[in-house]
Amino acid sequence: xxxxxxxxxxxxxxxxxxxxxxxxxxxxxxxxxxxxxxxxxxxxxxxxxxxxxxxxxxxxxxxxxxxxxxxxxxxxxxxxxxxxxxxxxxxxxxxxxxxxxxxxxxxxxxxxxxxxxxxxxxxxxxxxxxxxxxxxxxxxxxxxxxxxxxxxxxxxxxxxxxxxxxxxxxxxxxxxxxxxxxxxxxxxxxxxxxxxxxxxxxxxxxxxxxxxxxxxxxxxxxxxxxxxxxxxxxxxxxxxxxxxxxxxxxxxxxxxxxxxxxxxxxxxxxxxxxxxxxxxxxxxxxxxxxxxxxxxxxxxxxxxxxxxxxxxxxxxxxxxxxxxxxxxxx
Numbered sequence: 548x549x550x551x552x553x554x555x556x557x558x559x560x561x562x563x564x565x566x567x568x569x570x571x572x573x574x575x576x577x578x579x580x581x582x583x584x585x586x587x588x589x590x591x592x593x594x595x596x597x598x599x600x601x602x603x604x605x606x607x608x609x610x611x612x613x614x615x616x617x618x619x620x621x622x623x624x625x626x627x628x629x630x631x632x633x634x635x636x637x638x639x640x641x642x643x644x645x646x647x648x649x650x651x652x653x654x655x656x657x658x659x660x661x662x663x664x665x666x667x668x669x670x671x672x673x674x675x676x677x678x679x680x681x682x683x684x685x686x687x688x689x690x691x692x693x694x695x696x697x698x699x700x701x702x703x704x705x706x707x708x709x710x711x712x713x714x715x716x717x718x719x720x721x722x723x724x725x726x727x728x729x730x731x732x733x734x735x736x737x738x739x740x741x742x743x744x745x746x747x748x749x750x751x752x753x754x755x756x757x758x759x760x761x762x763x764x765x766x767x768x769x770x771x772x773x774x775x776x777x778x779x780x781x782x783x784x785x786x787x788x789x790x791x792x793x794x795x796x797x798x799x800x801x802x803x804x805x806x807x808x809x810x811x812x813x814x815x816x817x818x819x820x821x822x823x824x825x826x827x828x829x830x831x832x833x834x835x836x837x838x839x840x841x842x843x844x845x846x847x848x849x850x851x852x853x854x855x856x857x858x859x860x861x862x863x864x865x866x867x868x869x870x871x872x873x874x875x876x877x
Contacts, residue, residue: 548623550575550584556613556647557857557875562602565861568646570854573613575649577624583632583639583652584624589670589851590645591617592860592873593703594767594790595817600861606643607818614857615645616817618652619660619669620877629654636660638669640677640824642817646857648877655825658832661840671846671872675707676835677827678789678816683708683765684715686812687787691716693762696752696779698722698772700732700740701870704789706847708765709735714838720755722748724867731870735847752779760784770794780809788813847871 558571578584596614598604606612619638625631638660639652656677660669683689683697695712699705700721712719713736722743723729729740739755741748752761760781766772770793776786777799786809804811816824838844849869852860854877864873 548586548621550586550623550649554648555854556644557615557854559600559612559614562600565600565858565865567600568614568858568861573647576611576644576651578626578629578651580627581629581654582626583622583629583637583654583657585618585620585637585639585650585652586623587618587645587648587650587877588620588666589618589877590615590647590650590854590875591670591672591674591703592857592864592875593617593674594864596646597861597864604817610642610817611644611651613644613646615643615647615650615875616641617670617673618645618650619666620650622657623649625654632657636666636669638673640673640816640828646854646875648854653821653825655821656828658828658836663842664839664845667851667874667876668846668848671703671848671874672839674816675703675846675872676831677824678704679707679711679765680831680835681816681827682787682789682814683711683763686814687763687765687785689715689717689763692718694718694720694738694756694760694781696720696722696748696761696764696776698743698764698766698768700737701728701847702767703846703872704765704767705732706735706871709737710844710847711835712736714835714844720752720761728870749775749778756781763787765789768793770797773797774799777803777809777811780807782807783809785810785812789815849873851876853877 767790769791
């Protein structure tokens with residue numbers, strides 16, 4: 548395939564609202580050793596993209612300044628050690644640059660797109676799949692038969708967490724911002740869904756678990772939610788933070804943490820090393836990808852937008868009405 552010298556990409560003209568995302572022209576990047584040049588068919592939209600657009604989440608050193616952390620498409624060129632993938636379709640976790648007609652992806656964080664999975668669906672998988680696997684199942688040690696509380700139940704992260712919990716026998720309790728979203732979460736396989744605007748999730752979770760509490764919390768809210776999350780953790784429970792939408796500080800009782808042997812942890816994915824992400828990709832290929840290949844695991848899709856309408860996609864995400872993943876198509 549003839550690769551052009553110049554491509555269309557979505558640039559952040561200045562930190563601000565969705566309208567600062569504007570199409571521009573960039574040189575097509577060149578793959579280095581172990582890298583793939585992907586002709587992007589679709590790119591996922593994620594909360595970190597919104598934060599980067601606002602100027603609150605700069606890309607790590609060496610990463611593209613273009614937003615976009617996951618892509619799917621055909622490999623049209625490759626660097627040393629990765630040329631065997633030329634001509635294949637992959638979806639990949641990238642550190643940036645996904646909002647473009649071409650993107651560089653590490654071969655180590657790329658997974659094959661199986662038959663029956665659309666490119667838009669494939670692009671909706673890597674960021675949420677890596678994030679949920681690392682945090683809920685590795686850091687949070689969620690195991691079969693346990694209870695997990697997941698906030699943002701109809702977000703991309705939340706819907707992926709529900710799907711993985713269902714596959715691995717974990718009972719997912721989710722919070723959502725409306726009765727319609729709660730209904731959607733239950734339809735996806737959540738064990739229970741709580742409208743946090745009308746009900747106190749602390750009381751609801753205690754009733755659901757017979758007072759025992761949940762074994763793990765996956766939290767993207769932070770702030771005043773932290774103490775409430777700890778209140779619903781069972782003894783030896785694990786609290787995993789992945790975002791701080793309501794603030795980065797919280798007041799908690801360490802005596803309570805000691806007495807009940809609670810674990811507080813968390814992580815961010817984008818700054819992690821390529822070696823770490825490659826190891827996670829290998830785990831996903833062995834443990835989760837068979838469910839993708841069989842059709843048992845599919846991302847929950849909200850809407851797709853053409854690449855040039857990235858600003859509309861961001862407005863959709865910030866509006867909070869979406870259920871599942873928002874994806875840009877090229």
